[in-house]
Amino acid sequence: MIPIQPQLSSGRLERFSYDDAIVRKFTLAMGIWGLVAFAVGLLAAVELLLPPLRDRMGEGTVGYGVVDTLLSIPYLQFGRLRPLHTNAAIFAFAGNAVFAAVYYSTQRLCKARMWSDKLSALHFWGWQLIIVLAALTLPLGITQGKEYAELEWPIDLLIAVVWLFFFGTNFFMTLAKRRERHMYVALWFYIATIVAVTVLHVFNNLVVPVFGATLVKSYPIYAGVQDAFMQWWYGHNAVAFFLTTPFLGLMYYFLPKAAERPVFSYRLSIIHFWSIVFIYIWAGPHHLHYTAIPEWCQALGMAFSVMLWMPSWGGMLNGLLTLRGAWHKVASEPVLKFFVVGITFYGMATFEGPMMSIKSVNAMTHYTDYTIAHVHGGALGWNGMMAFGMMYWLLPRLFQTGRLYSKKLAATHFWLATAGILLYILPIYVAGLMQGSMWRQLDAGGQIVHPFMKVMTAMQPMYALRAVGGTVFILGALVGAWNFFKTWQMRPAAYEVPVYEAPALTKEYDGDDAAPEANHLGPVIDAAKDISIFSTMWWHRRWERFPVMFTWLVLAGVLIATAFELVPMFLIRSNVPTIASVKPYTPLELYGRDLYISEGCYNCHSQMIRPMLAEVKRYGEYSKPGEFVYDHPFQWGSRRIGPDLAREGGRQSNAWHLIHLRNPTQLSTGSIMPPYRHLLEGKIDYDSIPLRVKAMQHLGVPYTDADYAKAKESAKAQAAQMLKNFMDSNGNKPLDMLSHDGASVIGTYDLTDTQSLALVAYLQRMGTDLSKTAPAASATPAASAATPPAQGSH
């Protein structure tokens, strides 16, 4: 029995032990999923190198055939793999790290075992099930098409249950049963995490499911501008409340533990915690600068992002300054090495974030690789290093070995990880700056200087270096896995479960801090003194006794900020001026759009032309809010690995698109798009089309009942017309099927009723409505919607 320092309260003594088995599970899961997430990321990075490599080997060679075969496996293509990578990194790797941190530290900070071992287990296995389901559905192309919210509605429901009812209940009940009077700052951050993520997850995933026998599919209730707003309110704050607040909580527990130093400043903790909670939520629209989102919204996003700089740095300061007097330990202690670099990356990322939110900077960095470098500085540098630091601190304690298998190997891991991150991000920063400046360059004749494919070709050396950096980082992680395994092998035959003793909390408490003394001199000076006393934050101490109040305050902070942006966004009509000529998609186009989402095209192609000269020159008239009113979900994208497609309709012939899907580099030299041959063979699921139209009808898209009734025939007719158009322009010859080595014709494609026709129908529609003249007032909008256009292409 280990007695713990008695409290002021005088409840009866209680005996308890901590559940470390659950922490062992989460730590192991973190390690395994981390390796998976890194490996999938590396594969995705390599895929961007493969098409040019294949073409350099030359048609007819074995190498060409091998690479081409790999590139054309639909389940492994970049568009489907990238969501798997991001979801695995965020929710599987970082998620399990957060849970390990929360379960280990909360019990100790509360002097209480987790409220329910059953809920702990349900949480653990439920979360792993979610990850497995994600790993199965995303490669199959089952996706909602919104970044970091790709998982379809049944999995979303599971997430809500596991997060709120298993994790949330268990955590809050542990707080309720705690034996420590005040909550330490780490717990505040955990509370903010649980509350905010619940709100974000629920509101961004409100969807109408499409019910079909073999269909897991849904459409978000929001469209276009509103959907974009909701998505980046979610996307930005997922970074805030899934990757920042819980990791700050982790830092506040494990850093002072490892450094054996007191936290630098209690009052800084208070101020930066509350300012993060109240400011972060506003900043989401900075992901949508210069898009069709209203001007006022962009302004709020930018201003609050800049205000967020110091609150974020508050965490960095409290971390780094806690090490005062312990810097000599950093040299010998790998755990501290990981933490120091992690916190430094946090400082870098949270300076860069506000900087990139400034519109004129964003004009240059947005849609480029700069963002990719930024997020990897955050994800690998901050989340990764903090998670690994925590892991090395926990291993000897969880496995009761007294020491790590090898400190030397941990240091090796540290250096490999640091070098890997730098090798990854530096070339990608350069790539981003090159893209930003090449895209905008106009020559003396006012024409764009660098065609898109030229820019992509220039990226190849940087992409290659990135893959090298990723490999080095993974080598480090493998060294870590070995160390993990060897430490685990040193565990005792049976784990000791120490029993602790502490008094229960009593209802009555009279130990609250009094306000600091001040000698009053005169009225003006008195006011200054009052401010000065107030700003010592002495009054906050009382709050730390009330978890429920904390929860309500965090919830209020999140909801109030959200309401300020969300309510005007949804209620003020002038935010999205309607355009009479913009009509709903035809049933075939709608199906093609769902294919576009399913293939993850948005991972490389944006659909948002910003009002900038070079961009208008390159892509056409800039995008208007009214063009997206039927887009459930919006597909504006965040990155241009391929060109923007907002005005793709009519820019190329149907034949060009079909040949391009067979092998993009045949037509676009320097393209890094994989072949989409499975679309040239996969048949359209016509039976599902009326279901999709019906779901859209529920969402208020003006399809008539007649449209619904005729959806199938209409789609078939348009597909036939598309095919006829292709045959006409291809001299009535079917499309040749080529061998994987590209050298011989091995047959022809029967394109009848294939998915490629639906996808091309959608591509040919994109952005064309704006330049059409509005139909006469007598024509019902939906009548024209369901009727295929007179011509095969617009």
Place this chain on the structure above:
Amino acid sequence: MSRDPRTPKTDPASDATRDTGHNYDGIREYDNPLPGWWVWSFWITIIWGFIYIFFAFLPPKMFSGETSLETEKAEMTARVFGALPDLQLDDATILQYSQKPEWTAIGRSMFQANCVSCHASDGQGSVGPNLTDNAYINVKTPADIADVIANGRKNGAMPAWGKFFEKKEQVMLAAYVASLRGESRPGKAAEGEVPAMPWGKAAEK
């Protein structure tokens, strides 16, 4: 409250008066005052933020991309084409500009940015026809080139580009394409017919 013996004496944070006395699972907290530069930077960003929001909400939309785009567009057009008179998309104009390298250079840039994925890097053709031979599918005179560019042909097999380019740009692009005739770059086999009217290299023979 007692000072950690491992702490160097010079450490200001070790001042016992700054120790809050909090102890959570062995974690203690100092109560150091906030660094001055941090506090001031925070205030400055907040004040700046609200000033920015105030100006952004004013009607002139001073930070709007749309507002500046219109100005930039007008300036660019004036700078590049300001000296030229109103141009017509007719044979004479197109032929006239097809012989002026400083103007076909604009057409060439446009071609490189928009046309090469079908007509290949030097106009030798891939999905689209070879533009450097002597034969054309839909063209009898240079003005037809401009018409094909603006309105497309064969149900979108050749897309209509009219809405993407200004009129004078269309002249320069047509002039550049016209200038390719007879360059005879190795590529796609000639298609269509040889127009009766000579121009480009065909005119020199």
